[in-house]
Structure formats: structure tokens, C-alpha cells
Amino acid sequence: MKITTAVPGDLDQLLAFREEAASWISKLGSDQWSRPYPADRLLLTIEAGTVFMLRDGSRTAGTITLTPQAEEGLWTPEELGEASIFVNKLTMSRDYAGKDLGGRLLDWAGDRAYQSSAVWLRLDAWTNNAALQRYYLRHGFEHVRTVREGGAINGGPRVSGWLAQRPASPAQHGFEDQTPSPTPFGS
Template sequence: MQNEVQVLNSEAKDIDVIFDFYDMAIEHQKKVFNKHWQGFSREMVTTEIAENRQYKILVDGQVAAIFAVTFDDELIWKERDQDSIYIHRIVTHPDFRGYSFVKQIVEWAKKYAAENDLQYIRMDTWADNEKLLKYYTGCGFDFAGTVSLTKTEGLPKHYEGISLNLFEIKV
């Protein structure tokens, strides 16, 4: 029997689940890589929920993954920051690894971009994370270069002093 998979906006009542997912992700990052997220402000996530930019993926009604989007990312994409949906903080619950949620998010984002006259789907990750570079290009993203961040005000703490690999899909 096929599992029912839905991509839905997160709601205010989901905030504790979202932070549980972030905690799981940080623990996983500490095990598999030399960098990890430094946590996120509840205010930022509350704003994302209120602006319909925080999403959950349900499998048979259970939260299996979360992600956030934004529509401007000038500190990261600089002069290329235009006509894009930017995907951030994808977290899959360990019980649902292997479901290829990034590919499902890409399909969702392609539809969203087409409906909203956006030209690109974009993402970033740490520049020295070869595993994610291969994974994201395997999900259909083109490698779009590496940037070193000089200004990080307004970004989560883990962006300080790092270089990022950039990825995009032209819609």
C-alpha cells in the first residue's frame, strides 16, 4: 500500500515538533560532520510559520520532515538574489530516512515556483561537505559556486565565518 505524503504549511502548534527536529538534526550533524547548526530563535521560526514559510511533510499523518523557505537571501546569494525560492533547514526524522524527501521538496518547489513566477530553486550548505554536494546534485541541483560570507547579521549563528556551496535549479 502506498503511503500518503503531504507537504503542508506548519502551524503555530507545530513549533515544539519543529524544535525537536532541529535538536535531532544537530545531534546527527555532530556524529557525521565537523560542523553543526548552533540552534535557532523561536522568534525566527514563529515568524516563518506566520508568513507561511515553514513546512512539514506528513507521511500517513505523521510529521516525517520539515523545511523552511525564504524569497530573498542577499547575504548568501549577493547580486544573484532574485526571482527565487530558497530552501533551508531540511530535517528528516530518523524513522523516515530513505524517503527521498529532498527530491519531493524539489518537485513541490518547482510547482510553487511556476505558480509564483520564480525562476530558481536554491539551496546552500557548508562548502566542505562533499557528501551533501553529491547528494544535492543527485537531486537535480546544479552546483552554482562557493561563497565566503562576510556579513551574517540576521542569519543563524552557524553562518559566521564559513564558506558555502550554492545549488540551484532553473525552473
Template sequence: MTDVAIRPAQPGELRVVEDLLREASAWLASRGIDQWQFPPHRDRITQALRRGEVFLATTDGLPMATLQLDDHADPEFWTTEDKPGDALYVHRMAVSRKFAGSGVGGTLLNWALERAATAGKPWLRLDAWKDNHGLHRYYESQGFTLVRVIDLPHRGSGALFQRPTVR
């Protein structure tokens, strides 16, 4: 594995984050997976950048991957019974194809898990595209458990995963 540095993305790096997301979207589309029509929620990404919730994984200054990490539990997915405040949430994680298979995704998820633990949260959570079963298997291989699948007709996402911060 290449040395990975993880740092907050700066508001002026919107293009870098978008390029990583655009590349991931194109790769998914090439595999017949209709996920992440780009640009996804540009206004939300811009606001998250300003709040310091978007992160970049880099090596030798080159962007490898991005993710957003925050305490926003999507109310269409996470119910009061789930205790939404008990977790940090991963959104919009994308790894450059140049670094696919290098372990940077797992590194980012472990880093996010440590941040959740440090924040006193018992869970790291995310939602994934409902019918991207390869992605589900990936998250399970990273220690996440499928909580449930929420099938809302207006949402492509809805497979809910969580991982405990303490084992």
C-alpha cells in the same frame, strides 16, 4: 515511497519543527559535521511559522521532514547579478532519520520547485554548509547545480546551489 502530505506548519507546531531540526543536528554531529547548533534562529523560525513559510511533510499524521520556503535571498550570498527576486529559497530542510533514504527529501525539493514555478520564478535556490560535500552531492543528485562557494569567516554555510524550475 510512503504517501507524503506536505502542508504549512502551524505556529503551535514550533516544537515539532524544532524536534526535526534537533534530530538532524545531532545526527550531523555524530558524523563529525559541525552544522546547525540547535536551536538555530528560533526567533526566525517562529516568525516564518507565522508567515506560513515553514512546511511539514507527514505520513499518517507523523512528521517526516520540514523545510522553510520563501523569497528571502541572503544578501551575503546572492548578489544583484544573481537577480535574487528570480527565485524561491529553501532553508532549514531536515528529514527525520526514521524516514532517511525514503525519498522524502527529494519529494520536498520537487514540491518546492513546483511552488517556485507556480510563483513564476525561474529558479529554486539554497545555500548549504561549505564543507559538507556529501550534502553537496545530494543536492546535485536532485538536479541542483553548484553556483559558487562564498567563504565568509563568520558563516559555515556558503555553498550556493540552484535548480531551474523549467527544463
């Protein structure tokens, strides 16, 4: 399997992944991703080069978005002063479920963060999705805190404020990485 940078032609696949994941998560009792993600916003992240695709031959097995920017209002100024890469939208096709490809993608992300001289690989997860939180804990993340207030709409409850991090570190993820080398922090 190989990892490539997403291109605009991947937009429909990424939107379909999101719908598939939302449907599966809903059956597990969570409202995570129940609102459709705006295609124009997703296209901007693709064009920024922050979306990566896990490909199995001609099929796409999963995706992950990595950015050096945190969502506003989650991390303290001191934490934001530490070089970090933030994981967003980790999604696997249900056809590839149960193979720990998501865990290997997280290892790849931690390795990429390390290559960019980041100290941390960080994420925010849905505050009421305990299964997802346990997943990240099993993959080496430590819970930092849960931010429940200051959501994007009128400062109301935040739906994705469970914060976790793990040190950026080299990893043997086993994927063929066909992405450009990450830019080191401070460059």
C-alpha cells in the same frame, strides 16, 4: 502523504527535528546546526507562512522552508534580479530516512517555484558538508560558487555559503498538496 503549511503548534516538532538532525550530522563529522536555532525566529517564519510540513497521517515526516528572499551577501545583484525561491531548513525525521522523501520535497519546492513564476530554485548549504552538497547535486542542483567570507558575526567566515540552483519546473512529486497556491512574482 500530504504537505501542509506549518502552524505555531508545530514549533516544538520543528525544534526537535533540528536537534535530531544536528545529532545525526555530528556523528557524520560535521558541525552543521550545532548551535540551537532561536525558537522566536523560527516562530516568525511559521507565522509568515513559509514553513511547510510533510505529514504521514498523524506523524510529521519532514519540513522545508521556502522564501523569496535570499540571505544577505550570497547572491549577486544580477542573480537577485531573477525571480527565485530559496530553500531553507530541509529536514527529515530519521524515522523516514532512506526513502528519498527529501528529494521529493525538493521536487515539490521546484514545482511551487514554477507555479509562482520563479526562474530558479536556489539554496545555500554548509560550506564544509560535502555529503550534503553531493546530495543536492544528485537532485539536479548545479553548484554556482562558494562564498566563504562575510559571515553574520563580524564579517568573519561564512558557514553556509555553498550556493546551488536548479531551474524551477513542474514536477510529479506524489504528495497531496494542501497548501495555498503560491503568489506569482510581481503580484
